[in-house]
Amino acid sequence: MNGLNEIGVPTHFIRRLNMREQLIRSVEIIPLEVIVRNRAAGSLSKRLGIPEGKVLPRPLVEFCYKDDALGDPLVTEEHIATFGWASQQDLDDMVSLALRVNDFLAGVFLAVGIRLVDFKIEIGRVWDGEYQRLIVADEISPDSCRLWDIETGRKLDKDVFRHDLGNLADAYTELARRLGVLPANTTPVTKPTLIN
Numbered sequence: 001m002n003g004l005n006e007i008g009v010p011t012h013f014i015r016r017l018n019m020r021e022q023l024i025r026s027v028e029i030i031p032l033e034v035i036v037r038n039r040a041a042g043s044l045s046k047r048l049g050i051p052e053g054k055v056l057p058r059p060l061v062e063f064c065y066k067d068d069a070l071g072d073p074l075v076t077e078e079h080i081a082t083f084g085w086a087s088q089q090d091l092d093d094m095v096s097l098a099l100r101v102n103d104f105l106a107g108v109f110l111a112v113g114i115r116l117v118d119f120k121i122e123i124g125r126v127w128d129g130e131y132q133r134l135i136v137a138d139e140i141s142p143d144s145c146r147l148w149d150i151e152t153g154r155k156l157d158k159d160v161f162r163h164d165l166g167n168l169a170d171a172y173t174e175l176a177r178r179l180g181v182l183p184a185n186t187t188p189v190t191k192p193t194l195i196n
């Protein structure tokens with residue numbers, strides 16, 4: 001989020017307070033998950049029969065309606081306009097934000113030998129005086145991205161858990177080490193630790 005703020009992609013993040021808490025801007029969340037895909041995987045491969053890993057002709061932006069009970073269904077811009085979830089201007093801004101996040105994140109991960117296959121972001125509305133604008137909110141994490149090692153194809157994201165591919169803590173620790181957010185000799189935390 002800091003990196004995005006620095007390149008001029010606005011996010012809700014203000015500053016980290018401690019290891020567990022962040023100060024963020026309050027937003028009115030738009031009830032859509034914005035997914036960007038660089039390669040086929042997951043529900044896209046399933047839906048359209050495209051082999052997992054196939055490079056897409058261009059980054060593909062999809063919208064899902066945020067409703068767990070309905071399984072976050074894929075929706076079109078027509079649904080979004082019809083039900084008033086976002087205006088046409090909002091949609092244009094969301095696509096533009098999502099593609100800028102994609103460019104930035106793809107570079108961050110490429111630098112540490114990881115391919116950004118796809119990811120999901122959420123976007124919120126804030127008001128500056130009488131003007132509204134959209135900013136990136138919620139989280140960006142290995143729970144909401146597909147990240148594959150460029151050399152080996154090893155998955156370093158939540159698919160390890162979803163498809164029972166091994167130890168999730170090992171995968172996340174490896175990712176954190178590569179990104180430099182954990183020292184090289186850290187052992188994975190497999191159980192939550194109570195901090196007094």
Ligand code: TMP
Pocket residue numbers: 033035041042043044064072118119120143144145146
């Ligand atoms: P999908 O292939 O299951 O549609 O997921 C695409 C990407 O979006 C993947 O990186 C996982 C992420 N995602 C979430 O983080 N939360 C969700 O509720 C969904 C549907 C996808």
